[in-house]
Amino acid sequence: MPRQRSARPAALGVNVRRLPATSLSQRSSGPLRRRLVVGSLVLLALVLITFSFRSEAGGSMSGVQSAGATVLRPFAVGVDRIAQPFRDAYNWTESLFHARSEAARLRKENSSLRQEAIQRQFALQENRFLRKQLHYVGSASFPHDYNGVSAAVIDRPAGAFTQAIVVDVGSDRGIRVDDPVVSSDGNLVGLVTRVTSGSARIQLLTDQEAAASAIDVRTRATGIVRHARGTRETLVLDRVRKEDVIKEGDSIVTAGWRTNGLTSVYPKGIPIGEVTSVGQSDTDFFQQVQIDPYVDFGALDAVLVLVPKSRNPSQ
Amino acid sequence: MTVTTALRASALVFVVALLQAGVVSSTFVFGGAPDLLLVVIVALGLLRGSVAGAVFGFAGGLVVDLVTLDTLGVTSLVLTLAGFWAGRYGETTGRGRALAPVLATGVITVLAGFFGVLLHYMLGETVVAHQALVTALIPAVFLNVLLAYPVFRLVRRLAGGRLVLEPSTEVELVV
Numbered sequence: 001m002p003r004q005r006s007a008r009p010a011a012l013g014v015n016v017r018r019l020p021a022t023s024l025s026q027r028s029s030g031p032l033r034r035r036l037v038v039g040s041l042v043l044l045a046l047v048l049i050t051f052s053f054r055s056e057a058g059g060s061m062s063g064v065q066s067a068g069a070t071v072l073r074p075f076a077v078g079v080d081r082i083a084q085p086f087r088d089a090y091n092w093t094e095s096l097f098h099a100r101s102e103a104a105r106l107r108k109e110n111s112s113l114r115q116e117a118i119q120r121q122f123a124l125q126e127n128r129f130l131r132k133q134l135h136y137v138g139s140a141s142f143p144h145d146y147n148g149v150s151a152a153v154i155d156r157p158a159g160a161f162t163q164a165i166v167v168d169v170g171s172d173r174g175i176r177v178d179d180p181v182v183s184s185d186g187n188l189v190g191l192v193t194r195v196t197s198g199s200a201r202i203q204l205l206t207d208q209e210a211a212a213s214a215i216d217v218r219t220r221a222t223g224i225v226r227h228a229r230g231t232r233e234t235l236v237l238d239r240v241r242k243e244d245v246i247k248e249g250d251s252i253v254t255a256g257w258r259t260n261g262l263t264s265v266y267p268k269g270i271p272i273g274e275v276t277s278v279g280q281s282d283t284d285f286f287q288q289v290q291i292d293p294y295v296d297f298g299a300l301d302a303v304l305v306l307v308p309k310s311r312n313p314s315q
Numbered sequence: 316m317t318v319t320t321a322l323r324a325s326a327l328v329f330v331v332a333l334l335q336a337g338v339v340s341s342t343f344v345f346g347g348a349p350d351l352l353l354v355v356i357v358a359l360g361l362l363r364g365s366v367a368g369a370v371f372g373f374a375g376g377l378v379v380d381l382v383t384l385d386t387l388g389v390t391s392l393v394l395t396l397a398g399f400w401a402g403r404y405g406e407t408t409g410r411g412r413a414l415a416p417v418l419a420t421g422v423i424t425v426l427a428g429f430f431g432v433l434l435h436y437m438l439g440e441t442v443v444a445h446q447a448l449v450t451a452l453i454p455a456v457f458l459n460v461l462l463a464y465p466v467f468r469l470v471r472r473l474a475g476g477r478l479v480l481e482p483s484t485e486v487e488l489v490v
Contacts, residue, residue, distance in 0.1 A: 033366065034365055034366050037366045037369060037370065038365070038366070038369045038395065038399050041369050041370065041372075041373045041391075041395045042392060042395060042396070044373070044388075044391075045373065045376075045388040045389075045391040045392035045395055046388065046392065047388070048377075048387040048388030048391065049386060049387065049388035049389055049392065049434075049438070050388075051387070052386045052387035052388060053386055053438055061387070064387075065380075065381060065384065065387055068381040069381050069382060069384055072333070072378065072381050072382050073382075075329075075333055076333050076336065076337055076382050079330065079333040079334055079337055079338070080337045080338065083334060083337065083338040086338075087338055087342070090342060
């Protein structure tokens with residue numbers, strides 16, 4: 001009886017054709033071979049790892065590895081050389097992509113560093129100024145009847161007829177009208193003319209209405225320092241008698257007089273400037289002495305307000 | 316597999332192993348580098364079966380270990396298992412699936428990454444897990460998946476053939 005190749009199961013009602021059957025040995029040989037191959041490779045890899053890991057430098061395994069690497073080196077070098085242009089192209093493209101973000105980052109960093117540098121420069125200047133001020137306050141030339149109140153210039157009111165600055169200390173720090181003001185190195189700046197609780201206006205010596213009694217250090221000749229007409233930052237020593245011999249280069253300081261209970265608003269001996277020219281005419285009663293002030297009035301950043309020690313804080 | 320196909324596949328694995336060791340491994344994109352050799356081995360496993368995948372994985376790994384003077388056998392072991400798993404996937408559930416190369420590459424890259432870290436750790440080498448498994452592995456998976464399909468097509472063109480199917484007991488319904 002011929003072998004039935006198809007069956008008709010009652011449940012499905014369809015013909016089922018058997019595929020050509022393979023023998024058991026054939027079916028099992030595939031997986032067996034696969035397992036054998038993979039098992040052997042894994043085992044070989046583990047053996048290699050073990051020997052490679054345990055072998056010392058110069059051992060047999062490192063010799064094998066060295067020989068293998070030597071054999072492969074020309075190929076590796078060849079591949080590397082072939083790949084080099086592509087690698088260069090990749091690096092170039094990558095750098096191009098990164099260039100914009102890098103530029104933005106560097107700009108930001110540059111801005112930050114610039115700000116930092118400016119801040120440091122300011123701090124350095126402030127440091128120098130404070131050192132100078134400290135040096136002046138501690139020196140013998142500092143008027144001993146006064147306390148120095150350090151003040152930063154916060155405003156410079158502009159005007160053709162006024163020469164003034166506004167500083168950030170006021171009555172709350174004991175500042176009063178007519179308090180003298182000097183620069184950080186102790187040269188005369190002017191006088192406090194107006195005070196609020198937190199600020200004060202200082203009339204500079206170059207103002208038209210400013211005046212200070214002064215004395216020539218060398219000859220003891222006295223006079224009054226005022227601003228010179230027609231100039232902004234030149235002073236004159238007015239009312240100097242003709243018989244007083246004043247020379248160019250002489251130093252002029254405040255006179256600081258005291259008479260009949262009245263005292264000058266400026267303490268004695270505060271440097272004002274240096275004589276630059278001396279002239280006199282037959283018709284004038286007094287000499288014309290020009291002074292170059294020690295203070296650069298256009299570049300004042302901070303000053304020292306001199307507050308008398310005798311002042312009662314409640315005044 | 317014919318001798319010609321085997322030779323082509325061997326040459327491909329050899330060149331790709333050298334490229335991987337010398338060029339690709341140092342080409343960083345988004346903080347990670349692709350593993351071209353792994354992608355090729357997965358493609359070979361899918362196309363030529365688990366045995367071929369394992370053999371080519373072993374050979375490619377050995378070349379890499381020799382060129383980089385790394386501990387011999389480490390890359391071989393990882394790629395042997397990668398090729399074998401890819402082959403088994405292709406022979407069984409992955410057959411006929413268009414996304415099989417991408418899926419297999421992604422999964423095997425992750426597994427290979429973890430297995431590699433484990434192996435290096437077992438060998439007492441310093442491994443920074445976060446660096447290896449997050450910083451480097453995530454971009455590597457992304458890049459390998461991107462490479463998977465083009466590499467699969469290239470490997471099929473060069474090394475061949477169709478998916479090798481596991482012989483199985485089947486019946487055909489004749490309606």
